Amino acid sequence: MSNEIPLIAYRCKQCGNVHYPFHDRCLRCKGRRFxxxxxxxxATLLTYTAVFNLPSGFDEHCLxxxxxxxxxxxxxxxxINVDSIEQLKTGMSLKPTWGALRFRGGQTVFGLKFEPLx
Numbered sequence: 001m002s003n004e005i006p007l008i009a010y011r012c013k014q015c016g017n018v019h020y021p022f023h024d025r026c027l028r029c030k031g032r033r034f035x036x037x038x039x040x041x042x043a044t045l046l047t048y049t050a051v052f053n054l055p056s057g058f059d060e061h062c063l064x065x066x067x068x069x070x071x072x073x074x075x076x077x078x079x080i081n082v083d084s085i086e087q088l089k090t091g092m093s094l095k096p097t098w099g100a101l102r103f104r105g106g107q108t109v110f111g112l113k114f115e116p117l118x
Contacts, residue, residue: 008022008037010037079111080094095116
């Protein structure tokens with residue numbers, strides 16, 4: 001598997017604002033022309049939460065999710081691989097990966113994951 005995260009964000013050609021997910025119009029300037037970009041580089045943790053009441057199909061006792069911003073201004077939510085939220089601090093650097101999140105209906109569900117960088 002390549003190191004590229006298979007998410008597509010969109011940069012407004014008029015003002016440069018980055019959107020993920022796609023919007024019909026730029027949220028800043030109302031422009032309608034975009035160029036696709038992929039998240040790139042390390043990510044910075046903006047905020048996080050732990051979900052303890054998970055639906056069936058999850059083997060974990062809790063799921064830690066975080067909103068992170070990549071070096072090229074793409075923001076995305078992903079699963080953070082930590083044992084507890086005490087290991088996290090907003091502003092810390094994260095390594096993004098794309099991998100298996102869980103199994104559902106006999107299928108592997110893939111998605112964005114983050115690993116804290118020391």
